Amino acid sequence: MRSIRHSADLRPTYESAKITMVKLNLGCGSDIKEGFVNIDLIKQQGVDVVHDLSKSLPYESGSVDFILASDVLEHFPKAKCHGILKDWVRVLRSGGQIHVRVPNIELICEKLYKNILPDDILIELIYGGQNNHGNFHYNAFTKATLTAAMRGAGCSEIARIWDSDHNSNLIGVK
Numbered sequence: 001m002r003s004i005r006h007s008a009d010l011r012p013t014y015e016s017a018k019i020t021m022v023k024l025n026l027g028c029g030s031d032i033k034e035g036f037v038n039i040d041l042i043k044q045q046g047v048d049v050v051h052d053l054s055k056s057l058p059y060e061s062g063s064v065d066f067i068l069a070s071d072v073l074e075h076f077p078k079a080k081c082h083g084i085l086k087d088w089v090r091v092l093r094s095g096g097q098i099h100v101r102v103p104n105i106e107l108i109c110e111k112l113y114k115n116i117l118p119d120d121i122l123i124e125l126i127y128g129g130q131n132n133h134g135n136f137h138y139n140a141f142t143k144a145t146l147t148a149a150m151r152g153a154g155c156s157e158i159a160r161i162w163d164s165d166h167n168s169n170l171i172g173v174k
């Protein structure tokens with residue numbers, strides 16, 4: 001008679017199964033994330049793929065599980081933003097998630113108005129550090145305009161919205 005396998009017997013099989021998720025860190029800069037494909041216009045240590053994000057991502061449609069785009073969407077002119085965001089959502093699989101973080105101009109203006117931070121720091125948050133060609137801001141967002149942009153690009157739901165300092169963070173689901 002065959003013995004009933006103890007549940008612990010199953011563990012090696014489960015652990016050896018290679019469940020790999022494709023995760024992209026777009027406009028990574030020096031914020032290199034382990035387990036992600038780190039992508040940026042500028043080559044520096046830890047960048048896996050040098051790619052201009054104003055061009056289509058070199059991934060098949062529906063082939064990516066998760067996208068992080070932190071402090072990068074504001075680096076594109078308003079007229080290009082929709083097409084770029086749409087391309088990012090294109091590569092996500094159905095149910096895949098995209099986390100977009102952008103400076104929130106409402107929060108920045110509030111801090112400027114209330115003198116919460118020095119003016120030059122807040123102005124830099126709006127226009128970018130401008131210390132290299134990848135560090136200019138061409139667009140600004142509020143929570144409402146970013147939500148609309150993500151929905152317009154094909155996110156079927158916005159799962160979470162929260163503010164951190166002067167930024168808005170939205171997680172969209174395809």
Ligand SMILES: C[S@@+](CC[C@H](N)C(=O)[O-])C[C@H]1O[C@@H](n2cnc3c(N)ncnc32)[C@H](O)[C@@H]1O
Pocket residue numbers: 026027028029030031039040041042051052053054069070071072075134135
């Ligand atoms: C403010 S940094 C954000 C870095 C990082 N994501 C973070 O949150 O700390 C913006 C990054 O976007 C990159 N970037 C700007 N324009 C880009 C483009 N057209 N294609 C790819 N990366 C770009 C810049 O090189 C820079 O590393």
